[in-house]
Amino acid sequence: QVQLVESGGGLVQAGGSLRLSCAASGRTFSSSTMGWFRRTPGKEREFVASISWNRFEFDYADSVKGRFTISRDNAKNTVDLQMNNLNPDDTAVYFCAKARFSYGNMSRREETFGSWGQGTQVTVSS
Numbered sequence: 001q002v003q004l005v006e007s008g009g010g011l012v013q014a015g016g017s018l019r020l021s022c023a024a025s026g027r028t029f030s031s032s033t034m035g036w037f038r039r040t041p042g043k044e045r046e047f048v049a050s051i052s053w054n055r056f057e058f059d060y061a062d063s064v065k066g067r068f069t070i071s072r073d074n075a076k077n078t079v080d081l082q083m084n085n086l087n088p089d090d091t092a093v094y095f096c097a098k099a100r101f102s103y104g105n106m107s108r109r110e111e112t113f114g115s116w117g118q119g120t121q122v123t124v125s126s
Helices: none
Strands: 005-006 010-013 018-024 033-039 046-051 058-060 067-074 078-083 092-099 113-116 120-125
Touching: 005 092, 018 033, 018 092, 018 120, 033 067, 033 078, 046 067, 046 078, 058 067
Parallel strands: 010 120
Antiparallel strands: 005 018, 018 078, 033 046, 033 092, 046 058, 067 078, 092 113, 092 120
């Protein structure tokens, strides 16, 4: 059973930065695509970024491209999301997710991710 635990959320002013981290347990982390999603009240959870198991491929939502960077350390079973130049529209609960299947193709669809963290709140003030 995989467990994902996010950390690093908080309150930041517009233009500021935060770094989210997700620590994973389990043996399949290093062979799985990892992703970050977010949800704001009244909205569906949306894709933010993902990184392939071998770190060769990246995918970013248009809304965060150029401002957010996803990275992973397979030796430590962690995946991070560096968020720069934050704006109030980035306010959300951010979730870390692990793909269902090892060595799978990159995807933005939630159903391709089988394990989720509990989420961490990010609040950006204007």
